[in-house]
Amino acid sequence: MKDQHLVTLNVNGSEHELVLESRRTLADTLRQDLGLTGTHLGCEHGICGACTVLLDGEPVRACLVFGVQADGHEVRTVEGLARGDELNDLQQAFSRHHGLQCGFCTPGFLMLAEAYLSTGPEADPDEVREVVSANLCRCTGYQGIVEAVTEVAAERRGEAKTAHD
């Protein structure tokens, strides 16, 4: 008997029905079964964070989550950030602050930062630095990443404040 399961995933707002082996990781499910290759695998043991996606809004390592665990849940990946051709504010800030070089770790940092920003943080650079310490980048020395996230936090706070006023 094959160890396979029918699961339903909502990925970036689209419903998918998939038959998955129980050991198939969420990362492989996204990348190979759904063709969403923006989520990258850098270590496959939960340290580098390149595969970070949002599972019901919380950041998870897609290499450490099985596809079947996401059954019935909402997954958000880097492909879900931009609106059509228009990059979202965080993506634009990464570009502006040179927060990426080779770009391999970038999707993980973007998703990590999206989860953090969704909490509406005060986000001083020290706190941002600590948050983005969850992931590894080998090219940039992190400075542009920290600047980008700090700036977007301030912008979104500003907007939230304006909306509140």
Next chain:
Amino acid sequence: MLRGAARFVDDVPHPHACHVAFVRSPVAAGRITEIGTADARSVPGVLAVITSEDLGHPALTAVLERAEFVPTAMPLLAHDRVRYVGEPIVAVVAETRYIAEDAAEHVWCEIAETDPVLSLADLAGAATSVHAEAPDGVLVDLQMFTDELLGDALAGAPLVLEETFRSGRVAAAPIEARGCLAEWQARDEQLVLQVSTQVPHQVRTGVASALGIAERQVRVIAPDVGGGFGLKCVVGREEVVAAAIAAMLRVPVRWSEDRQENLTAAFHGHEQEYRIRAGFDSDGRFVGVDADIVCNIGAYSAYPFSCGVEPLMAATELPGVYKVGRYAARARGFATNKPPTAPYRGVSRPQVVLVMERLLDKAARRLGIGRVEIRRRNTIGRHEFPYTGPNGITYELGSYVEALDRCAAEVRHAGWWERRDAGDGPLRGIGIVNFSERTAYGTATMGLRRMQMTPGFDVSHVRMDPSGDVVVTSGTCGHGQGHETTFAQIVADRLGVHPERVKLRQGDTDLTSFGWGTWGSRSLVIGGGSAAVASRRLADQLKVVAAELLEAGPGDIELADGHARVRGVRDAGLPIDEIAATVHFRSHTLTQHEDRLLEARGVTDPPGMFSNATHAALVEVDRGTGGTRVLDYLVVEDCGVVVNPTVVDGQVRGGVAQGIAAALYEELIYSPEGQPLAGTFMDYLVPTASEIPPVTVHHIETPCDLTETGAKGMGEGGTIGAPAAVLAAVNDALREYDAEIDHIPVRPADVVRALRRGDAADAVRQEETA
């Protein structure tokens, strides 16, 4: 990149690709007596289980054409002996990676283990050498410079330092590990190998020679490459095996290196030891340096550079920005039962800078001279260029003293000395180091190494299409260095078009001219320089047409803002787009453009030029745990004309992060049996944002007259300076303890030992005083 649309090799879709998993040696040294593949073959979903014999025992052999070099072959798959833990022995090909990895566990290798050689010390008593061709273990032994008067000079020097410096074995660890997708295209009788590499053409040559097929039968494509840092500037045996399997079985084959393989079985670097005798006069000026350098190069010579890379670089470049007086160096590379080494970012320069800077700090301390002052006295000055040192190198104009003074001033202005000495809190120290970085080695310089394959030049093509858009191709192969931006700037500047109209295409051996790829801080200078030459030629072609259309002489035409105009005539001019359309679609209307071309080729091959920088680090050492934290970091750098400051700053900052990593965190440690003890990111400590401070970068621009753009290379400087700066700062933090830490990485235990030693010495002194 930002929207998840990048194409790294694992992202390239291929629904029918099979996957390769490698069975690797579990022991560091031994003789293979039997390989059992039958069980693995019977696993459902397995297509083939491949041994070296199945492939006809192919190998890659890197050669230095020197009497002092012993060539050794690196078999694609080990067949008679294994030489390190992780060496590939068998390739399992299966429908999925899951099945391939499952089946790999069913392959059975009988290996008669022998005692491993892991260090120079092991070598003396070793019963079995790593390679029979080199019974003493030495693969390269270079007496680079001799000076009969050096001995006397040292004997007569008021201060002679005899010191040993070491640096640990490290991994480049790009976040994208290695990987490839190989497919035989029957239509073209061609093997298409998409591979995460910095050197597509060298991979092509390696694959063609290992497989015994023509170069035209191999097309190598580097899609987006997720960092390389030198790891991917050599040809990996696994990618050649995947190519061989694809050619043999005629099935598409994918290999995706996992992180454990990447850390334990890919290429390493920087495991070196320097034994130095250095003499100083009473003013702190060098009178001579005698260096004995040994590099632990691991089990094989990496293709195509060979294991001569580290020893040659170390012996040649040790003096750096300093006038050392007399100089002699012997540099050896010896084979051990560890993974082979590749030219990891900086290649021996992080070590030679560390050595020189430690020597100067030690001499300054003993002679009671300031650390900046002793550097000023020894540094090649503005009016001494071009300066030819005892290492035979001629240094072109740089800002060595200016950068030093500027950095010292910035450190002062930033209040670092006050921060260092504030209160009774944690121990703090400042390190200031000065160095140069030879970049963009051309053929003339590379030729001195006597590699069988001598890199150096590169070729760029620039062509304009009918709509006036421009495509530039280059044999360099960027992977995060922003070539798309900087090459477009260089080309656009010369054609008078907007940079957004210029697209770079690279990393495809069927699309670009032969090239040497991206490494050695060469691409902007050589690839970009070639693009500048080609663009100038294309500009001349545009001017000929514009001259005819505007009824002027080609010499009077200016290209700017997307228009061709007659110099001195203030009118709208002619849109370059229109000229492009005319050349392509209405060439019958032209009389002066007989070759009908809007494309040109450019080649550059500069000698290699020296960027320079001064780095300063402020560190804090915890008295209790011995942990070191870098609080602040400052760089004053001079890479000639800065084409794009954002890109330069990014390279510096990323490089500094890797240098801090090597100084404090990363090391590939081995057990006495030769087992790797760092196989994950939990024990190989790539620093996070919490360990890397903000890095302030200041620029000095000394335009270089040896290059097309006035720029010098600068891809490695960050990594080169940071270990020395951090080590100097740690020693400064421990100044009250008479600590002398002369190795990297500096572990908390090293600091604690130094503190205890200092306390013990203090206690003895107090006792004596009492």
